[in-house]
Structures are given as C-alpha cells and as structure tokens.
Amino acid sequence: MTITVENRNERTHRRSILWYAALVHRISGLLLVCFLPLHFLALGLALESEAQLEGFLRWTDSSAVKLSEMGLVFLLTVHLIGGVRVLALENLSWRNDHKNLAGLAIAAAAIVAALFFLRVI
Amino acid sequence: MQVSREHSATLDRTNTVNANVTKLEVRVWRGGEAGHYDTFSVPKRTNQTVLDVVTWIQRNLDPTLSYRFACRVGMCGSCGMTVNGAPRWTCRTHVSKVASDNLLEIGPLANLPVIKDLTADMSRFFEKWQQAEGTFVPTKTRKDPIAAIPPQDAARQNVDEAIECINCGVCFAACDVVRWNDDYLGPAALNRAWSLANDARDGGNTNRLRAISATGGCHACHSHQSCMQHCPKDLNPTRSIAGLKRLTMEAYLRGDLS
Amino acid sequence: MNLRLYLLQRVTAALMLPLVLGHLIVIFYATSTKLTAADILGRTEGSIGWALFYGAFVCLVAVHGAIGFATIAREWFGAGGQAPTIIMWTVGVVLLLLGLRAVFAVTMPGGLS
Numbered sequence: 209m210t211i212t213v214e215n216r217n218e219r220t221h222r223r224s225i226l227w228y229a230a231l232v233h234r235i236s237g238l239l240l241v242c243f244l245p246l247h248f249l250a251l252g253l254a255l256e257s258e259a260q261l262e263g264f265l266r267w268t269d270s271s272a273v274k275l276s277e278m279g280l281v282f283l284l285t286v287h288l289i290g291g292v293r294v295l296a297l298e299n300l301s302w303r304n305d306h307k308n309l310a311g312l313a314i315a316a317a318a319i320v321a322a323l324f325f326l327r328v329i
Numbered sequence: 330m331q332v333s334r335e336h337s338a339t340l341d342r343t344n345t346v347n348a349n350v351t352k353l354e355v356r357v358w359r360g361g362e363a364g365h366y367d368t369f370s371v372p373k374r375t376n377q378t379v380l381d382v383v384t385w386i387q388r389n390l391d392p393t394l395s396y397r398f399a400c401r402v403g404m405c406g407s408c409g410m411t412v413n414g415a416p417r418w419t420c421r422t423h424v425s426k427v428a429s430d431n432l433l434e435i436g437p438l439a440n441l442p443v444i445k446d447l448t449a450d451m452s453r454f455f456e457k458w459q460q461a462e463g464t465f466v467p468t469k470t471r472k473d474p475i476a477a478i479p480p481q482d483a484a485r486q487n488v489d490e491a492i493e494c495i496n497c498g499v500c501f502a503a504c505d506v507v508r509w510n511d512d513y514l515g516p517a518a519l520n521r522a523w524s525l526a527n528d529a530r531d532g533g534n535t536n537r538l539r540a541i542s543a544t545g546g547c548h549a550c551h552s553h554q555s556c557m558q559h560c561p562k563d564l565n566p567t568r569s570i571a572g573l574k575r576l577t578m579e580a581y582l583r584g585d586l587s
Numbered sequence: 588m589n590l591r592l593y594l595l596q597r598v599t600a601a602l603m604l605p606l607v608l609g610h611l612i613v614i615f616y617a618t619s620t621k622l623t624a625a626d627i628l629g630r631t632e633g634s635i636g637w638a639l640f641y642g643a644f645v646c647l648v649a650v651h652g653a654i655g656f657a658t659i660a661r662e663w664f665g666a667g668g669q670a671p672t673i674i675m676w677t678v679g680v681v682l683l684l685l686g687l688r689a690v691f692a693v694t695m696p697g698g699l700s
Contacts, residue, residue, distance in 0.1 A: 226554045227505075234551075238659055241652040244682055251689035254628060262624035269621070281614065288607045291600050297552055298597070299575060302568045306554070320611075327619040509662035548593035577590055586590070 229310035233290040236283040243280060274328050282321035289313040353428060355382055357394065358436035361443045366434070367391070373431060379412050379419035383435065383447065396447040403561070406497025410447050411436040416502035418561050438502040454498050454517070461518035462540045465525060466533030476530045484527040491524040491569050493562045500556035500566055512545025516556035516566030519547050523569035526576055538573075538580050547573040592654050599651040606644045633696035641694070645686030653679030 253260040267273065290313050297306060351373040356366040369386050380398055387394040398408040403421040410419050413427050413434050424433065441449040469476065478485050500516040501507055507515050514522075522541050525531050541547045547570045556566040580586050617627065631637045657675035660666040666674060 224554065224558055226552070230551050230553050234655075234659065237652070237655050241656050241678065241682070244648065244652065245685050248682075248685035248689040252685070252692045254624070254692040255688070258624050258628055261628070265622075265624055265627075274618075277618065281611070284607065284611065288604070292604070294552065295597065295601060298571050302571060306552075324615060324618075327615065506662070542590035544589045546589065548590055574593070578594065581590055581594070 225307050225310050229290060229293070229313065232286055232314060233294070236287040236290070239283055240280075240287060243283075271329060274325065277328070278321050278325040281324045282317055285320045286314060286317035289317055351431060353382065353424065353431050353433055355386065355433045355435065357383070357386065357447070358443075359394075359446050361445060364443075364446075366436075373424065377424045379410070379417070379422045379424060379427070379433065379435065380408050382424060382433065383410075383419060394447070395445040404495075406495040406499075406561075409438050409449075409497045409499050409502070411439055411502065416499040416559055418497065418499070421561060438498050440502050440504070440507045441498065449498070451496075451498060454496070454501050454515070457514045458496070458518045458521060460540060461514045461522045461546075462533060462537035463518050463521040463525065464533075465528070466531050468530060468532035478529055482529075484529060487527040487569075487572065488524045491520050491527075491564060491566075494520055494524075494564055495562065497561065499559050499561060500564075503555040503559040505553055505555065506549055506551060510545060510549055513549050514541065514545055514547075516550075516570070519550070519573060520564060520566040520569040522547075523573050526573065535580075535585060538577050539586050541573060542577045542581070542586060547577065550574075595650055596654045599647045603644065603647050603651065606640065606647070609640065610644065628693060631693045634694055638690060638694040641690045642687065645683065645690055649679045649682035649686060652682055 250264055251261075253264055268277070290310070293306070293309050293313050296309075297303075303309070353371045353373045355369045355371050357369060359365055359367050369390055371382050371385055371390075374381070380401055383394070383396050384398075387396065396408075396410070398420065399405040401408070401420045403418060406418065408419045409416060411417075412419060412422055413432075415427075416438055417427075419435075427433070435447060437443050437447050437449040441451065441453060444450050480486075480489075494517055496517060498517070500520075504513075504516055506513045519541060522537055526534050526537060550567065550570045552567050552571070554565070554567045557564070557568070560566070577586065616622075653675045656678045657666075657671040660674045661671040
C-alpha cells in the first residue's frame with residue numbers, strides 16, 4: 209500500500225449556533241474595522257468643501273450603495289446585540305439558554321437591517 | 330474455523346452475528362504527525378462501541394495498531410479519540426449512533442501531539458493544568474477541625490458543578506481557542522481553577538488568579554461552548570471560565586493582582 | 588488577550604452601547620430623509636454636543652477595534668511575538684487620527700465652502 213501523507217481529522221465536528229454566533233461577531237467586527245477608515249475619509253471630505261461631501265452623499269443615493277449600507281447596518285447591529293450577549297454571559301449569572309439568545313440576536317439584527325433598507329430605497 | 334463459529338454462536342443471544350454480516354468501513358489514522366489513514370473492514374454488530382471496533386482491528390487484522398484504553402466502561406477517560414471529526418470517549422460511543430452509512434473515521438485526539446496511531450501525548454494538557462495552578466493548596470493540618478461547609482453553600486455548589494472532571498482531554502480537543510492560541514490554558518485547566526477558587530479550604534487563590542490572568546488565561550475564551558457540547562461528564566467549562574472572568578476582574582479592581 | 592486588554596475591550600464595548608444606538612438613530616434619520624451635505628453640516632458645525640459624542644465614539648472604537656483586530660491577527664493569522672502589539676497600536680492610531688480628523692471636519696465652526 210502506498211503511504212501518502214494526509215491531514216488527519218479534516219472533517220471537523222458539527223458547529224453549534226454558539227460557534228456561529230462567535231464567528232459572526234468576529235467577522236462583523238473585522239469588516240467594521242476595515243470599513244471605518246473609508247467612512248472617516250468620506251466624512252473628511254468636508255474639509256475640502258461642502259460640495260465635495262455633497263457629491264459623495266449623492267453618490268450614495270444609488271440602490272447598490274443602499275444595499276451595501278443595509279449590509280453595514282446589519283454588521284453594526286449584529287455586533288452590538290451579539291456584544292450585549294457576551295457582556296451578559298461574562299458578567300451576569302449564568303443562563304442555560306444562550307443558544308436561543310444567539311439566534312435572537314442575529315434575527316433582531318437582520319430585522320433592523322431590513323427595516324433600514326425598506327426606509328431608504 | 331469450527332472453533333470460531335461455535336464461539337460466535339454463544340454470542341448470538343445478545344450480540345447477533347448474521348451469516349451475511351454487514352461490514353463497517355473504518356479508516357484509522359496510522360503514524361505520527363505525518364501519516365495516513367488505513368482502511369479496515371470490520372463486522373458490524375448490534376451492540377458495538379467504537380472501542381470494540383478498534384480492539385477488533387488490533388486483535389484480528391493488525392496487531393501493530395496502537396491505542397489507549399483502560400476501564401472501557403466510561404469512568405477513566407483514557408479512550409478519548411476523534412471519531413468522525415468529533416472528540417469522544419470511544420467506549421461510550423455506540424457505532425450505530427455515529428456511523429450512519431457504516432463509515433467510521435478514527436484518529437487521535439486533536440490539539441495534542443501524536444505518539445503513534447491513535448495515541449496522543451497528553452503531556453501538554455497536564456502542563457497547562459499545572460500552569461493554571463490547578464492544585465489544591467491546603468490551609469489546615471490534621472490537628473485542625475474539619476472545615477464545615479454546608480452543601481447548599483453557593484460557592485460549594487460551584488465547586489460541585491465543576492469537580493467531576495477526569496482529565497480525559499475531550500474538551501481540550503474540541504476547543505478552537507486551544508487550536509488557535511498555543512498559550513491558551515484550555516477549558517479543563519481553567520475549569521479546575523474555578524473549582525479550586527470556590528473551595529473555601531484552599532489557600533492558593535491569589536497566585537491562581539494571577540496565573541489565569543496572563544496571556545492565554547481565562548480571558549482568551551470566546552465562549553463558543555464547544556467544550557460543554559462535547560464533555561462526556563456534562564460539565565460546562567465556559568460557565569466556569571465566565572466565573573473566573575468575574576473573579577479576576579473583581580480581584581484586579583481590588584488591587585489584589587499585581 | 589490578558590486581563591488588562593480584556594478589561595479595556597469590555598469597558599469600551601459597554602461605554603459604546605449608547606453611542607452605537609445613537610449612531611443607528613442618526614443613520615436612519617439622515618438616510619431616510621435624504622439629508623444633503625448642507626443639512627448635515629448646518630447641524631454639526633460649531634456643535635460641542637456632536638463633537639463630544641463622536642469624539643468619544645472615535646476614541647472608544649479606536650481602542651476596541653485595535654484590540655479585536657490584534658486578537659484576530661494572533662489567533663487566525665498566527666502573528667506571534669511582538670507582532671500583535673505592533674498591529675494593535677498601528678490600527679488604534681490610524682483609527683484615532685482618521686476619526687478625529689473626520690469629527691473635526693464636520694464640527695469645526697464655520698467650515699470651508
């Protein structure tokens with residue numbers, strides 16, 4: 209039998225919703241940190257002139273940008289609500305229903321983002 | 330041949346082996362860190378644990394297979410292995426529960442160096458136990474009266490909830506932070522630190538809280554609760570670690586930690 | 588992640604809870620009423636309130652984001668030794684400088700036209 213070098217245990221165990229909640233929290237935070245410099249630079253256009261900022265704001269009126277903004281609102285909201293869950297887990301008495309809370313957090317953030325989109329399109 | 334047929338006939342009452350026996354396809358890790366999977370064909374039985382499968386392979390097909398077990402009844406924690414991707418006690422894992430479509434993949438516990446085949450080197454696990462100051466520091470002598478701690482005492486209940494750990498390493502193997510961060514002490518060591526921190530008789534808590542507040546201490550836990558999900562004794566190290574986060578924060582604000 | 592960084596991370600998070608809520612309200616209001624640059628700057632320029640609100644927000648997010656980013660660099664990208672610390676300070680300083688510049692841009696009195 210030919211001996212080949214393989215990676216063992218590549219198939220990893222089933223992830224729970226808590227694992228995904230932590231992943232969503234981490235990814236949302238990471239994307240927000242990457243987005244922030246762009247956000248700050250856009251606002252900094254006001255240093256150039258009001259017209260520059262106005263031009264940028266009107267660019268954001270397009271549906272494609274509004275869709276991205278909905279994504280950003282989701283990221284911010286899910287990071288906020290997920291963060292509240294973590295603070296509660298670490299500082300308040302232990303609860304056994306964290307799987308439910310994690311699901312609720314993601315659902316609530318999705319609703320907020322959807323509401324945002326409906327208001328701005 | 331005659332002998333073995335008679336032997337299996339006596340097993341027929343409780344552990345049926347049919348003439349057309351279903352076979353399990355079992356992939357088993359061989360080698361050290363670098364290695365490969367060997368595939369074995371093992372008769373499937375009605376009542377069969379993964380440890381039974383490994384033992385059958387070693388006794389009937391390949392005596393060079395290395396694996397570890399002791400009590401085989403779910404008390405010692407020695408038989409931990411990775412079964413179809415999840416860390417489990419093989420003596421308490423029924424094949425019918427994990428081998429849908431009769432496929433099994435067995436490897437050593439994750440996050441630990443491999444000695445050979447299915448045997449992991451537990452040294453790192455126990456070293457982190459020591460680093461977390463996971464040992465009881467006595468404050469009384471045999472001449473002192475026994476400490477009177479009522480069972481309903483809140484701190485004692487915290488101890489009771491965490492104390493049943495038998496150091497099997499399953500939580501350590503399941504934990505992503507252990508995988509991502511070499512310095513992380515891990516769920517078992519921190520769970521033990523919590524049980525000792527709540528023990529009114531123990532005198533080593535200042536050092537212990539300091540030990541678990543360094544890089545790789547309790548604050549590195551991201552509360553995935555994979556440890557809780559896989560612990561065969563239904564312990565919850567995430568809950569213990571959350572408690573340690575509170576204890577260390579309080580100690581820090583009091584100025585007890587340097 | 589050690590105790591000090593953990594505390595900073597959690598404390599900045601807690602302090603930002605009302606700020607993020609406020610910011611979400613601002614986002615909803617500004618985007619749904621299609622405010623122009625003139626509308627926005629008219630409200631923010633010369634405003635101590637907005638300067639404090641967003642100034643504080645920028646300082647807190649610079650700390651929080653820097654620590655989080657450095658943790659990811661360590662855990663997912665294998666940054667070892669001093670690298671996470673350097674990454675943390677870099678991200679923190681960049682966010683702080685760009686952020687305070689943006690706050691200044693929209694709140695400085697008078698503005699440029």
